[in-house]
Amino acid sequence: MDKRIVENQALLNEARAGLTAIPKSLPSKWLYDDRGSALFEQITGLPEYYPTRTEIGILTDTASRLARYVPKGGALVELGSGSSLKTRILLDQLPDLGTYLPIDVSASFLQASASDLARSYASITVTPVVADFSDDIDFPVEHGAQPKTAFFPGSTLGNLTADEATALLTRVRQWPGIEAFIIGIDLVKDIRTLINAYDDAAGVTAAFNRNILHRINREAGGTFDPDRFAHEARWSSEHSRIEMHLVSHVAQTVQLAETEIAFRPGESIHTESSHKYTEDTLEKIVRAAGWTVDLFLTDASKAFAVAALRPK
Structure with a gap:
């Protein structure tokens, strides 16, 4: 069995719980490591934001x-x-x-x-x-x-x-x-203004969203290929919120320490909500x-x- 290095047990525990649930999700707080915080600072200066x-x-x-x-x-x-x-x-x-x-x-x-x-x-x-x-x-x-x-x-x-x-x-x-x-x-x-604010033309928000997968790889023994996931911003009228998702391009299986996580094509990870x-x-x-x-x-x-x- 592949025993991958885990440096952040709390991240591993919460990622495992969220990624084995239906639907899949990750707590948004894990978006904000040093690189995530720096990317968010870039987002705040974008014309759409x-x-x-x-x-x-x-x-x-x-x-x-x-x-x-x-x-x-x-x-x-x-x-x-x-x-x-x-x-x-x-x-x-x-x-x-x-x-x-x-x-x-x-x-x-x-x-x-x-x-x-x-x-x-x-x-x-x-x-x-x-x-x-x-x-x-x-x-x-x-x-x-x-x-x-x-x-x-x-x-x-x-x-x-x-x-x-x-x-x-x-x-x-x-x-x-x-x-x-x-x-x-x-x-x-209006919905278009909201969507654009969370899906900018320069792709900074997409990089910010995918960064959580890089962090899981680095700190929680993950094997994600972030390029196999598309960033997507969605409006939920039911919850009055914008949702950020990472959508799997293909059927794939990802290792998370000793846990295998399977994805269907089009299946998403809900990473953040903004009510x-x-x-x-x-x-x-x-x-x-x-x-x-x-x-x-x-x-x-x-x-x-x-x-x-x-x-x-």
Whole structure:
């Protein structure tokens, strides 16, 4: 039997569970290794990918209003911080902020971003936290009881199911010292605009999607040939979401450590969902988790929104 090297047992366990299920799927968090994070940063600058520039526009225009939700001397906690590009817009309006706590699963990417921010904002304590925001967060002891505002830009909430989103909002609501939650959400709009945003002409999103197969090969004993899978973006009206899939071109069998995974021609792996909201559907989810929408800001075309939540 072929015993392949496994460096990431958690990835192997979740990949095996998802790829032996019907239909096949992989958790989207595994898209974001160092290369995946870098590719996503490229995606945010593509002409088809409107969410980033639209959200930046909203934040730029309303940062002084949002700053009122961050306690003086408190902590701004960013979930899935990435390059922290949008955070700078808020930080420029927060001269009395005590601490910035960026949370991300990609340790090297997080450290590089945190070091850059620490140089730019010398008066703020920047403490990176390597963690998966879908789990409970162990804050550094010195920041445990500090007043906090959570910051979750980029419409990442949409990557979660309704139950997962409610669970995340509930966990954040239970953080010690939590006072507010500033969150970015993508809104329902015409389907063609949505599809194009997740299937760009340059193929960067396709490379980002296939990168999860490279990661499984490298860390979880996989034998995927990524070129045998096509990237596909689909709109699901039933779930109000864009879905990213990797579709097998051919009948094939792939090794995953000691497990064999068979694919039919046209069979897909569902790798990511991006739910699109209305103000009403957001309100329903946040209320179930103990929050209320205190401020709801959109761009002129109502393509994207930034909401400020308060604990109920």
